[in-house]
Amino acid sequence: MTDSINFHNATAEDILSLDKIRATLQRMEDTIVFRLIERTQFAYNRRMYEDGAFPELRDKEHWTGSWLAWNLKEVESSHAKLGRWTAPDEYPFTSLASLPAPILQPVDYPDLLHPHHVNVSQEVLRFYTEDIVPRIAARKDGVEDDRQYGSSAICDVEALSAINRRVHFGMFVSESKFRADPAAFVPRIRARDREALAGLITKPAVEAILLKRVAQKAEIYGQNLDQAHIVDERQRKIQSQEVVRLYKEFIVPLTKEVEVDYLLERYVRPTDAGSTG
């Protein structure tokens, strides 16, 4: 199954087709649900998110930030060597200046997005660590720290990375819709009318379907198909309303913000303007 866009083997027109973008966004839902489920195996472990809570990191790695931030930096450095952050749909949490250069020759990506400064990674990090983890990792037995900091961090890095890619993918939606109808967008961009721009890219019916579909995925992937050896543990791996809440309260509104921010920064050619008459 390859619903996802392959930036290596596609033209800009193919990548920016709204059908292809929607298929990719839907495939990302599965990844996000899978990764949240994996995180629920471990306790909240608040200590992981507090700056300086692991003196070993300061002593051995000169790191004064959080355990999670250090883990993000480690993984993102390794992925930087793979060239991950040169792809037009990938945004690291660590600042690019702290990451190493790619090993492979840079891929010649098609011309997709206009240059921009949109990056909401820190907002994603905030809502994930403050609003999502404490709820999905809440345990019946009340244990808030199980000392599984390595495993928890690995899951966090993967879940965060999937959510971050999803949110920033909104820029492809904006670019696709802009190209389809520049005349509708140009006057609103010039007027810096956020509300009107949001109106142009938002479809409440699509959003309602999205939330329904995400609920269904969480319901199905989150069920416990194991035998009930220990009756008390035969429960869902994740509550589907938590996944719906993640989308409804965080992913959808933040994606909209990304979409509008990108449009406001997007270069408007005289010909785009001209077409508004």
Next chain:
Amino acid sequence: MTDSINFHNATAEDILSLDKIRATLQRMEDTIVFRLIERTQFAYNRRMYEDGAFPELRDKEHWTGSWLAWNLKEVESSHAKLGRWTAPDEYPFTSLASLPAPILQPVDYPDLLHPHHVNVSQEVLRFYTEDIVPRIAARKDGVEDDRQYGSSAICDVEALSAINRRVHFGMFVSESKFRADPAAFVPRIRARDREALAGLITKPAVEAILLKRVAQKAEIYGQNLDQAHIVDERQRKIQSQEVVRLYKEFIVPLTKEVEVDYLLERYVRPTDAGSTG
């Protein structure tokens, strides 16, 4: 949901309870299925598995092995700092001597397994790259290389790591069954009778249920719940018979090998022997 054993907060008796081990093994099935599904997003990319196929790795990283092996080394180095390979249920593909020391104080794990040299990581690597990936990543359009080497390698590392942990977990099964009935095991260990030892730890009925459950998980998690924008792509994410085949032909027999190898190396105390009468 926390079916999995937490080595940080449990006694040896708790960890070695057969119910707990079975629950952990079942939870691992979900992880394995999820990660195989993620890998199916990308083509086979045979080049990733061939030594020296990426000259950039040789030039910039002095690495003459494969792209996958380099990725494993990168990720496993980072996880070594997290202390992952000091846990009694974790085995890296990279040789331990090439990996850095942990940053955190070593965890004081309970006494579980006897010292042993069992490590079948290279067998896992072989069947995964030669028998599993070419089949699950086979595409209708016949594309065998999509150049998504970074993303494919990330998925491979995660799937391999889950499968490897599953296979080596067999040692806990052996240890648990040995402790429950040393008198049955000791004479067979002394006689180095592999077949009899395999008979003591194998339950065909449990295996049949396992394969049925794995088929069900692959069937349910591998369905495509997306809207059919592009009709031709509305297909399953993974064929469930491929996951069953992975378990039946590779994971189950290799786990059995691990279980017997461990028993043959296990230290037998005079009191264990005495209890055989």
